[in-house]
Amino acid sequence: MQHQPILVVDRATGETFEEAVLGEKWIRWAYQSASARPVEKLLFRSALVSRLMGAWFDSRLSRTKIARVVEELGIDMSEAAQPQDSFTCFNDFFIRHLKPEVRPYSDDPRDIVSPADGRVLVFPELAEDVFVPVKGHPMSVRSMLPGIADRFIGGALAIVRLCPADYHRYHFPADGRITDARDIDGALHSVNPIALGAGPDVFGENKRSWTLIETDTIGSYCFVEVGAFGVGSIVNTRTSGAARKMEEKGYFKFGGSTVVVVFEPGKVRFAEDLVENSGKGRETLIKLGQPLATAI
Numbered sequence: 001m002q003h004q005p006i007l008v009v010d011r012a013t014g015e016t017f018e019e020a021v022l023g024e025k026w027i028r029w030a031y032q033s034a035s036a037r038p039v040e041k042l043l044f045r046s047a048l049v050s051r052l053m054g055a056w057f058d059s060r061l062s063r064t065k066i067a068r069v070v071e072e073l074g075i076d077m078s079e080a081a082q083p084q085d086s087f088t089c090f091n092d093f094f095i096r097h098l099k100p101e102v103r104p105y106s107d108d109p110r111d112i113v114s115p116a117d118g119r120v121l122v123f124p125e126l127a128e129d130v131f132v133p134v135k136g137h138p139m140s141v142r143s144m145l146p147g148i149a150d151r152f153i154g155g156a157l158a159i160v161r162l163c164p165a166d167y168h169r170y171h172f173p174a175d176g177r178i179t180d181a182r183d184i185d186g187a188l189h190s191v192n193p194i195a196l197g198a199g200p201d202v203f204g205e206n207k208r209s210w211t212l213i214e215t216d217t218i219g220s221y222c223f224v225e226v227g228a229f230g231v232g233s234i235v236n237t238r239t240s241g242a243a244r245k246m247e248e249k250g251y252f253k254f255g256g257s258t259v260v261v262v263f264e265p266g267k268v269r270f271a272e273d274l275v276e277n278s279g280k281g282r283e284t285l286i287k288l289g290q291p292l293a294t295a296i
Helices: 024-032 034-044 048-057 060-073 090-094 272-279
Strands: 007-010 016-018 111-113 118-123 156-162 169-171 176-184 208-214 220-226 234-236 241-243 248-252 257-263 268-270 283-286 291-295
Touching: 048 060, 048 090, 060 090, 118 272, 118 291, 156 268, 156 291, 176 220, 208 234, 220 248, 268 272, 272 283
Parallel strands: 007 283
Antiparallel strands: 007 016, 111 291, 118 156, 118 283, 156 257, 169 248, 176 208, 176 241, 208 220, 220 257, 234 248, 268 291
C-alpha cells in the first residue's frame, strides 16, 4: 500500500506538517486492501463493533490508555479543566472540558467562529450541491440533508474534521435560535482522508444529526454532526431555544468525528487564509473560537 501523507497547514505558523494518524496501519488496511472487503459490512455498516468499543472506553479498564495517547499524539493537557489523573475512564478524558480562557473569540455578531478544534476545509460557493473533501470523491448536500437541502444549494460549507487528539466538544459558531433538528441513522465509516479516498459517501451514508439555526445576521445555517467508526455516540446537550455563540452544543465520544456547517447562498465570506489553503486542497489546523467567516 502506497503511503500518501495527510498534509495540514498550521494556521498559527503557516507551515505545513504531516498529520499523525492514530491506528494508521489499520485504517489503510481497512480501506485500501482487498483482503479487508469481506469485513466491511461488520465494521462500518453495523454499529455493533463501535458499541463494543464504546463500552470498553466507558470502563475503568480503559483508563490505562490515557497516558499513552496523550504522549503519542502530543496533547496539551495544560488546556484541560481537569488534571490528567482525575479521569475515571478513557471517554471521560476524551470528552474533557477546556479552561474557558484558552479559546478566546470575537463577540462581534457579524463574526462567525470555528465551532470546534480540528482541521477545516471551506467551500465558499458550492457548485449546485456538490463539495469534494480532501482526497475524497464528490459529496452531495442533498444526500447529507435530505428534505431540507434546497435552501443551501449554491451556498457555502465548512467541514471541521476532528481527530482523536482534539478537544471533542463542539459549540455554536454564531448567535441564533434552534428551529428544527433531526437524527439520521446510518453507517460508521471513518472520516479520515485515507477512508475518503476509498470512495464511501461518509456525509450521505454515515450516522449524523443536523440542527437548523435561524439568525439575525446570516439567515439560517445548518449544523451537522457526522458519526464515524468507533464513535460511541453523538450527544447534543442543547437541542432547542436560543443558541449563543461559543455555547456548547454537544460532544462526540471516542473516535474521529466531523462537524459540517452549511450556509445559505450569499450570506458569509470565509477567512482568506482558509479559502487559500482549501483551494490548494489543504486542510487548516483551527481552534474553537478562531475566525471562520464574516457575515456579508
